[in-house]
Amino acid sequence: MQPIQDKDFDQLFKDRFEDAEITPSRDLWSSIESEIEPKKKRIIPIYWLSAAAILIIATVGIMIYQQQDVVPKQYANNVATNMNPVIVEPQVKDSSVSNTDLTKDVAKALPAHVKPSTTLVQTAVKENAKPIEKQKVISEPDIQKQETMIAKVEEPKKDIKTKIEEAVFKTKEETVLAANLNEVIADEVIDSSYPAERKGIRNVGDVVNLIVNTMDKRKDKVIQFRTDDDDSSISVVNIGPFRIGKKSRK
Amino acid sequence: MLAVCMRYAKDRMEAEDVLQMGYIKIFQKIKEYRGDGSFEGWIRRVMVNTAIESYRKNLRSLNVVEIDEAYEQPSTGFDFGTLGMQDLMKVIQKLADGYRMVFNMYVIEGYSHKEIGETLGISEGASKSQLSRARAILKEEITKMEGFGYATYTG
Numbered sequence: 362m363q364p365i366q367d368k369d370f371d372q373l374f375k376d377r378f379e380d381a382e383i384t385p386s387r388d389l390w391s392s393i394e395s396e397i398e399p400k401k402k403r404i405i406p407i408y409w410l411s412a413a414a415i416l417i418i419a420t421v422g423i424m425i426y427q428q429q430d431v432v433p434k435q436y437a438n439n440v441a442t443n444m445n446p447v448i449v450e451p452q453v454k455d456s457s458v459s460n461t462d463l464t465k466d467v468a469k470a471l472p473a474h475v476k477p478s479t480t481l482v483q484t485a486v487k488e489n490a491k492p493i494e495k496q497k498v499i500s501e502p503d504i505q506k507q508e509t510m511i512a513k514v515e516e517p518k519k520d521i522k523t524k525i526e527e528a529v530f531k532t533k534e535e536t537v538l539a540a541n542l543n544e545v546i547a548d549e550v551i552d553s554s555y556p557a558e559r560k561g562i563r564n565v566g567d568v569v570n571l572i573v574n575t576m577d578k579r580k581d582k583v584i585q586f587r588t589d590d591d592d593s594s595i596s597v598v599n600i601g602p603f604r605i606g607k608k609s610r611k
Numbered sequence: 612m613l614a615v616c617m618r619y620a621k622d623r624m625e626a627e628d629v630l631q632m633g634y635i636k637i638f639q640k641i642k643e644y645r646g647d648g649s650f651e652g653w654i655r656r657v658m659v660n661t662a663i664e665s666y667r668k669n670l671r672s673l674n675v676v677e678i679d680e681a682y683e684q685p686s687t688g689f690d691f692g693t694l695g696m697q698d699l700m701k702v703i704q705k706l707a708d709g710y711r712m713v714f715n716m717y718v719i720e721g722y723s724h725k726e727i728g729e730t731l732g733i734s735e736g737a738s739k740s741q742l743s744r745a746r747a748i749l750k751e752e753i754t755k756m757e758g759f760g761y762a763t764y765t766g
Contacts, residue, residue: 367746371718374703374749377696378719381614389627393634 425576612658617700618715619662621708633661659720663730666712702752709733710745717742 566586573584613630620626637657644653703711712731716722717738722730724738731738 367743370746370750374699374714375719377699378614378618381696381700383613383617385613385627385630389631393631396631396635397638 428576428578612654614696614700615655615658616662618703618719619659619666619711621704625665629662629665630658632665633658636661659716663712663716666708667731669708698756699753702749702756705752706745706748710741710748713738713741714745714749 569584570586612633613626616626616629616633617623620629633654637654640657644650703714706714709731713727716727716730717724724735724742727733727738728735733741
């Protein structure tokens with residue numbers, strides 16, 4: 362026999378193995394199957410997750426939309442005045458003081474006039490612990506009352522009329538402000554009784570709280586940041602039935 | 612497909628491991644199959660690549676035992692008719708890992724020496740020399756198996 366050539370030798374192997382089949386052991390497929398199956402299981406939760414996410418977004422959107430419908434004017438006011446609460450806050454103090462100063466002269470003649478400022482402060486203090494929806498309800502009628510009372514008072518003494526008007530205008534503006542500030546810190550502010558003590562927007566948490574407060578008028582906000590210390594941290598997350606963090610106090 | 616894996620593996624166990632990995636890969640990458648060429652050919656390529664990959668992984672952990680240089684066989688022919696595929700498989704599996712890889716890739720899968728060198732991370736020359744050594748060892752083994760070749764050689 363002739364020594365076999367490499368090429369032929371290779372060809373012989375190739376022929377033998379080209380279509381060679383060996384039946385694998387029976388257990389092999391089951392082990393392959395078990396490795397493939399978990400992938401299928403993972404796909405389903407993704408659909409569920411996306412569905413849940415869409416639901417959440419939709420509900421939040423509807424909530425916000427509805428609230429915007431209810432009191433669109435208030436938001437405009439609030440947003441405008443909230444832009445620089447740092448500057449305005451000291452005024453709360455000053456004006457309340459000046460308000461009383463101005464009205465001192467007329468105090469006897471117009472006992473009703475002193476009332477508005479004091480009631481305002483009172484409501485502001487009270488509202489610290491009260492739900493926000495109630496705040497609005499309480500504060501607005503108060504302002505109206507003041508106006509009516511002042512309107513009555515204005516008739517007898519016309520020389521102070523302008524003063525009173527100024528004072529009333531100021532207090533009116535500041536009630537809104539005070540209410541808002543209380544909202545921002547509604548969750549935390551039981552200890553610090555006067556909003557004048559607050560320092561305004563210091564960090565991102567304050568900004569978010571502000572925005573959320575204007576958008577979400579419920580007692581339990583969608584999200585609340587704790588801004589007591591310098592670095593803010595999320596204190597409450599409230600999305601539908603899911604609620605993380607401490608419950609809002611009454 | 613197991614036959615393909617068997618050629619690249621040392622034993623049946625290893626081959627089945629490779630087969631399993633290969634099939635899992637096929638299921639994962641089934642979308643990448645472009646539809647040109649036969650599906651079987653594609654599966655085969657995946658299998659071969661898986662086998663090579665597994666070999667390269669093992670290369671670090673396993674010490675490749677070099678088989679003593681094979682003796683050039685004297686002029687003996689083979690009667691392949693009596694050798695079944697199973698026998699050839701046994702012989703191939705006996706080869707050192709490196710030889711087996713090169714032999715399989717070159718002879719049966721039809722890779723070029725350049726491709727083999729790139730895939731296995733060896734030089735083209737190394738691929739060539741390993742192939743010829745593999746051939747020599749195989750010839751020797753087959754001759755032993757056949758019996759008469761061994762007799763003539765020693766006698």
